[in-house]
Amino acid sequence: MAAEQDELTALLQNIEEVQHQLLQSEKMAAIGQLAAGVAHEINNPIGFVNSNLGTLKTYSARMLKLLDTYERLGIKGEQSGIDAARTEADIDFLREDLPALLEESRDGLGRVAKIVQDLKDFSHVDQFEYQPADLNVAMESTLDGVWSELKYKAEVVRELGNRPAMTVWP
Secondary structure (H helix, E strand, O other), rough: HHHHHHHHHHHHHHHHHHHHHHHHHHHHHHHHHHHHHHHHHHHHHHHHHHHHHHHHHHHHHHHHHHHHHHHOOOOOOOOOHHHHHHHHHHHHHHHHHHHHHHHHHHHHHHHHHHHHHHHHHHOOOOOOOOEEOOOOHHHHHHHHHHHHOOOOOOOOOOOOOOOOEEEEEE
């Protein structure tokens, strides 16, 4: 009777462990679906903001070129008005800062696009069968995703070796 009781207890512990593993698996699947959804929703505005920044860069370059022409040619009797407007607008600063501002904005969008790609990689979006996976790429992608949480709390030492690709379920 005691042996049967022990066997029943072990079986119940196994069932609990399997239930826990299933729950964890479902949680990871939900996180993956959430990551895929967030990545998809962020990707669309990134595209049009990036496109608009490119257009704005072109427009601002053309406007600054026009301003250069006006300043070079001048208008008889109106130079003092041009100089006052130029000072008020702080044109020298704008000439320097506008291209840098546009470049920083594009860099920021590139970082957001990288986060979106990392989320897609994490969630295995659009993958419905076993896939080869590079563990080094997976580790780098994961570190990119959590870096903002780690950078002030831990030193990450990357010592990744050459590993064969593994076949994983998405």
